[in-house]
Amino acid sequence: MKTLIELLHHTSYPILFFIGLGIRLIVGMRQFNRRGLGGLQHFSNYFVGLITLSVEWALKWIALILMLWGLIGWLFK
Numbered sequence: 001m002k003t004l005i006e007l008l009h010h011t012s013y014p015i016l017f018f019i020g021l022g023i024r025l026i027v028g029m030r031q032f033n034r035r036g037l038g039g040l041q042h043f044s045n046y047f048v049g050l051i052t053l054s055v056e057w058a059l060k061w062i063a064l065i066l067m068l069w070g071l072i073g074w075l076f077k
Contacts, residue, residue: 013077017070023063027056 008016034041043049 013070013073015070016066017074020063020066020068020070023059024067027059027063031056 011019031041034043036042041049043052
């Protein structure tokens with residue numbers, strides 16, 4: 001974990017922003033492609049849906065934090 005934090009501290013702010021943006025776009029694309037004709041998301045069973053939505057929720061928060069960290073650092077450095 002220490003090496004991941006050190007890597008993030010040495011990464012430039014625009015790169016952090018675009019990594020967060022990329023994560024956000026990939027998660028959104030997966031959610032869009034999973035929708036059926038009625039606009040609802042389709043899963044094979046309840047637990048797969050629960051795990052998938054939980055992981056996507058966590059990735060969206062991580063992406064938002066990276067984007068804000070990169071944007072604030074980029075603008076105010």
